[in-house]
Amino acid sequence: MPLEDAIYIEQCKNGDSSGFYNLVNKYKDLIFAVILQRNIDRNNAEDLTQEVFVKAYYSLPKLKNSDKFAGWLYGIAYHTSIDWIRKRKKERTVSIEQVPNLNLGNDQQDADEEQKERMKTLHEELQELPEETKSILMLRYIDEFSYEKISSVLNLPISTVETRLYRARQLLRARMTKRECA
Amino acid sequence: MHKNIEKLILKSFENKLTQQEQSELNDHLLVCASCKALFEGYKRDDLLMGRIFKNKKLPPEFIENLKKEISSGIQRKTIINDNKSIFGMPIVVPIGLAAIFLIAFAGIFTYNYFFPTKQPSVNRQQTPMNLNNTNTSDTQISEMPEITAEPLKEKLTAELPKENKTAENPGSCTETLLVAAGKTWQTAKTVENVDTASVKQGSGTRFDYNASKEIRLDKIKGVKMKYEGFVKENSRYVLSKSESGAKNYYFEIIFPKKAEINRIVVDTGYWNYKGETYSGMYNCQIVYDNFKFGNWRVLKTYNKNKLLHLEIKEKCSTDKIKIEFRPALVIEERCSVTNNITTTNVYLGNISNFEVYGCEITK
Numbered sequence: 001m002p003l004e005d006a007i008y009i010e011q012c013k014n015g016d017s018s019g020f021y022n023l024v025n026k027y028k029d030l031i032f033a034v035i036l037q038r039n040i041d042r043n044n045a046e047d048l049t050q051e052v053f054v055k056a057y058y059s060l061p062k063l064k065n066s067d068k069f070a071g072w073l074y075g076i077a078y079h080t081s082i083d084w085i086r087k088r089k090k091e092r093t094v095s096i097e098q099v100p101n102l103n104l105g106n107d108q109q110d111a112d113e114e115q116k117e118r119m120k121t122l123h124e125e126l127q128e129l130p131e132e133t134k135s136i137l138m139l140r141y142i143d144e145f146s147y148e149k150i151s152s153v154l155n156l157p158i159s160t161v162e163t164r165l166y167r168a169r170q171l172l173r174a175r176m177t178k179r180e181c182a
Numbered sequence: 183m184h185k186n187i188e189k190l191i192l193k194s195f196e197n198k199l200t201q202q203e204q205s206e207l208n209d210h211l212l213v214c215a216s217c218k219a220l221f222e223g224y225k226r227d228d229l230l231m232g233r234i235f236k237n238k239k240l241p242p243e244f245i246e247n248l249k250k251e252i253s254s255g256i257q258r259k260t261i262i263n264d265n266k267s268i269f270g271m272p273i274v275v276p277i278g279l280a281a282i283f284l285i286a287f288a289g290i291f292t293y294n295y296f297f298p299t300k301q302p303s304v305n306r307q308q309t310p311m312n313l314n315n316t317n318t319s320d321t322q323i324s325e326m327p328e329i330t331a332e333p334l335k336e337k338l339t340a341e342l343p344k345e346n347k348t349a350e351n352p353g354s355c356t357e358t359l360l361v362a363a364g365k366t367w368q369t370a371k372t373v374e375n376v377d378t379a380s381v382k383q384g385s386g387t388r389f390d391y392n393a394s395k396e397i398r399l400d401k402i403k404g405v406k407m408k409y410e411g412f413v414k415e416n417s418r419y420v421l422s423k424s425e426s427g428a429k430n431y432y433f434e435i436i437f438p439k440k441a442e443i444n445r446i447v448v449d450t451g452y453w454n455y456k457g458e459t460y461s462g463m464y465n466c467q468i469v470y471d472n473f474k475f476g477n478w479r480v481l482k483t484y485n486k487n488k489l490l491h492l493e494i495k496e497k498c499s500t501d502k503i504k505i506e507f508r509p510a511l512v513i514e515e516r517c518s519v520t521n522n523i524t525t526t527n528v529y530l531g532n533i534s535n536f537e538v539y540g541c542e543i544t545k
Contacts, residue, residue: 017252021249029239032239033238036238037235046240118226119234122231166189169195
């Protein structure tokens, strides 16, 4: 992956913007998900995703290490969304009904009320998780990122990614069990 | 709940179980209800998280919109850069240059205000002393009486009682400034505070200095002249003393108020001492009263000077200016057999003209 990114970045630096749009195509859903994960509504998340890529486009010549593009882009998305939230002063936790990105639509039509309730609970618990844990889970489930991909985005060793993912699942299950028992 | 089974469960969600581990897990889940429940819980979480995080796709027109946004951003940037440029340079460059000039100007102004003294001197007159040639200045040095070695010695002896008299009368001699008349100086009366303007002025052309801003400072009303060790001789002031110790012989002009001096012109004669000729300002320095600090500051120093006409272009603000004379080491005797030289210190001074140009400071 980093090699592919490096080629695209080089193209972009040489004035070929198609390289940049290849990178956009590759990472747009990840960035969108990262932003949505911050309880930002879909429309604003789309705008913010665009903002992230515009920032990346103008800052790309400053990127020294092409191998770390994914992590760098993730950082831009993280800070852009945090800044947006600070400006809006929105509450961190919102109800599931207010989160259109949960996409409870078609799939959920068949699901029973219990599953709907579980999903809401899980979402709430996810919001309560530490940032690192939440990020790693999110990356794992968005397009089923591999450990390598996660490690390049979060700039962590693969073994650390593995351990953290294991603990993240464990922690979430423990919280869910506590909720279910209550 | 079994810890090792939980590990296997979690591993199964990452599809990292070996066949043996998979069969072990399956067997255990059949017999252990708690582990089965845990497995179901993890499975539910996995499914729900997949639903939460998946399908967060951007609309297909996202890239097109982004392209438009970036291209419009580039245009905006270009327009902003065009607006913020002067002669093709970014606006920061001319602003920076202007700031540098302002700072430099302020610095120079401040320096000149607090240290209003020296500018690099230009001595226009570079004619070396040549006894056979007429000096380029209007003052005809060649017409001045030549003082040879023998008369000098005689003078030194003859003037000793006079000098003693001067010593009895401390405070030196204060005279009104001799106003230059034509090509030589006129003798003035030895009276203090005589109005120099009332003294007859000659018709010489050298004083018709064509400078609208500059005036002859030594001619303004109330200017005094003060000297030590000099004697008037015809139309000049001469100093000829053989002294072993350091003496303070000087020729000074005192202005009634502070003046801004731009230029000083001094004409001097020469001494002829045992075949050697010396300028009337052989070893001397021109100093001015630095009234801010109450001391004398050197304006120009001459060592072994051979010029008879000196034009000093120095700037200073002061109310007093004087020429201090220092001793010249002259050859007293040369032994014809051994060729040994005996030297002596002689204070030599010869001033025929002393002009100061500049402007008065009224404030």
